[in-house]
Amino acid sequence: MSLLRGNPYDAFDHLATMVAVLKADGRCVYANAAFEAVLGLPRRALQKSRMFDWFVESHLLQSTFRAVVDNEYSTGRLEALLRRAPGNNGDPLPVHAIVTQIDHGEQVLLELVEIEQQSRQDRETRTLDQVRVTKELIRNLAHEIKNPLGGIRGAAQLLEMELDDKSLTEYTQVIIHEADRLQALVDRLLAPHRRPHIVAEVNIHEVLERVRSLVLAEFSKGLVIVRDYDASLPEFRGDREQLIQAVLNITHNAALALTQRRQDGDARIVLRTRAARQVTIDRTRYRLALDLHIEDNGPGVPAEIRDRIFFPLVSGRDGGSGLGLTLAQDFIQQHHGLIECESEAGRTVFKIQIPLP
Incomplete structure (x- = not known):
């Protein structure tokens, strides 16, 4: 894999995760826009620095980086604390760091994912999966309820017509009223699937x-x-x-x-x-x-x-x-x-x- 053809790093600016390309000694060759935004430093300043200066207590990161450079393994993962500029919410940022060998070991790709961002993405995935399951359940349940409701309401109306004691119609009216209330609820459940999407x-x-x-x-x-x-x-x-x-x-x-x-x-x-x-x-x-x-x-x-x-x-x-x-x-x-x-x-x-x- 070579990242040195043309202008190889432009695509990294479209990523939300922080990405940097480093030399074997840890000096920065490139940092993407997300890196600039999170650290609160311009790209030129980052490219004049060494990766290890960006982190709090970088010993574990240095040993992982060195192991990747020495080809002990191609990729290393670890948790770290990223420093930020004092004026840019200066508290250290917990990140998941991925160190990967590229260009046959001549360069290293560093990717940082905010732990909170990863948690949010996991939460979002769970929410969307739950919503899809719920939506299908609602649609099926609403259709199952709809038909019996019509029968219940119709039977209550017929029963009301046959009653000699009109005081008993109070009870049939309760049945009709509750059937109508449930029908309105079912209609609301089905509403998003009935109405055309007007764009x-x-x-x-x-x-x-x-x-x-x-x-x-x-x-x-x-x-x-x-x-x-x-x-x-x-x-x-x-x-x-x-x-x-x-x-x-x-x-x-x-x-x-x-x-x-x-x-x-x-x-x-x-x-x-x-x-x-x-x-x-x-x-x-x-x-x-x-x-x-x-x-x-x-x-x-x-x-x-x-x-x-x-x-x-x-x-x-x-x-x-x-x-x-x-x-x-x-x-x-x-x-x-x-x-x-x-x-x-x-x-x-x-x-x-x-x-x-």
Whole structure:
């Protein structure tokens, strides 16, 4: 394998992981854009330094590097602490380091993966797998429930017509009412699979302004919704109504969770948009993505359901259907995106990422 033809390193700038090409003595030949961003140093400065200066207690890394250079083995892996510039969140960063021999031992490729990033990717994979299984389960279960419900309702209506004692119709009305309620629930479960996907150019800030006006119309007292928009974000192809519904479901849930804060007059929701670069979603790499955060200062998602909030019929609120976040995740996935949640007392953030052109 040779990395010396043409301009061999340009492709590394498209990676989210940190990559450096090193000489056998540890001097840096090349560092990619991710390395620059994380260390907080320009590429020229990195190329004048030795790899071992970038790490806290680099003895194990040096011995692994030397073993790879001496061809004792072709690849070495270890955990390490990466130094960062004082002005760039100067705390050391835990990383998983992969040291690989290239160019017949003349050079070494160093790849660093943030341990938190790896954990996030593993968590994302689990979430997506769970969502797919859940979606299929919902569809099958809803269809199984739908047909018997119609029979139950019809039988209750016929029974009501045959009753001589009209006081007993109270009971048949309960059956009909509950059958209708379950039918409405099934319809909501099946809604994402029935409605056609209407794709057009979407401005995410128009979507957020629509959601903001709807929520403030319902919760007019004690709630502030703060705009924190990146006006440079491009439009993208999407289903505007689905996006409005997804963001509305999350924001409405946040407003409901802020009941005490609203009574105290200090309830706050922040709608924040940013551009994220070199993002991986569902094992696919995207050059640019929308990073949309919906943050509130409420009590947080209950710990016992935090890992299951996107599952159907899971709700932390009395009387909640437990479908709002399930549908939101489904709608965002139809845009090749993903929703994640971080929550603690006093701060909950729902993070939506959608690829951008």
